[in-house]
Amino acid sequence: MLAIHFDSEVNPVTQNYLCDNLSRAAKDGYAAAVIVLDTPGGLLQSKDKIVLCELNAKLPVLVWVGPNGATAGSAGVWIAQAADYLGMAPQTNIGSSTPIDSSGGNIGSDLRRKLINHEAATLRALAQSHGRNVQWADRAVRVATNATATEALQMHVIDAVAPTLPSLLQQADGVKTKPRGYTLHLAGAQIHHVHLGFFTRILNTLIDPNILPLLFLAGLAGIGFEIFHPGVVLPGALGAVALVTALFGFSVLPISWGGLLLMLLGVGLLVADVHVTSHGALTVAGLISIAVGSIMLFQNAQGFHTSKPLVIGIAVTLGAVWAFAISKAVEVRHRPVAVGAQLIPGSVGEVRDNGLVFVNGELWQARTRSGDELRPGQRVRVESLDGLVLTVRPEGT
16 A cells, blocks of 8 residues: 655645656555545646546545644545545545635636536536535535535545544455445555655745745846846856746746736836936836736636735835935946046056056056166055156055
């Protein structure tokens, strides 16, 4: 028996993890696979693919919502109902399967009606084919019904309440499953556990919709800094890593291209305000564009959304930093340009051949007040400038 622990959101990364392990269980000759489920839900597309993996697995698939305190919420209800045998730990719950939009709110009326009718039908079909409560499945989608483990057993939403995984296998022993007709012989079976690996958890963290916009902006900032200050290296390297990571996340989650374009427009407006006198209008427009774009970015990802307070906080912080940077840039622009004698006195240079002194990247004719000869390689400090001839003294005197 292979126990696949699924204690994360439903998304493309965790979907691949679960489907790969179901395939591995069949390939390695396990008698059955059990999904140890604890999820708040996630993407509908990933949920559909996981359900297909369960229904087409070449071995019996059990689901145990556990341990105590676990939940099978939203998309997790489909994963649970697709199991050949479904059990829950005593202090767990299942339900709240109504689809929501990317901001966590209700979907618009027409799309909402179509989506809910579709999702209710798919969940009813799963419940019916497995001999479970069809009416409850419908209510779980339409009115977000929840049930505790005991309530779910009484309403025949699940097949068993089991405090531990071995007790679930004990109760499932001898059961003939619907609709695939497996007869389970699992009492006392040896259990091998698999968990989300280190790199899988990292990838799962990096596709957080609250992190991806930050990585994207940080990547653009790092690369932009390297372009305007070549040779620094580190900001450009870190920016490239952040940008590639963000693009990976964008390729995994369904994003709104309109949101991404708004973010790029916002960055462009911020940069333009450094070179154009707009009295801050371009900066304000850029910050609004970045904020709206970040909120729109994951509107196509059901169950995933960017935190609005986080977006507002980022916009305010970025605005404060940018205002400070622009004020310093304006201050430098209005500062009188220092040339000639203003730059030379006090500078340290080095004597070259023919009495020339190399100072501030330039070669100058030079002399000492005492008329002493200047030796090549000697370090000197400039005292004054008379026309195009420097008066210098040996450094340290």
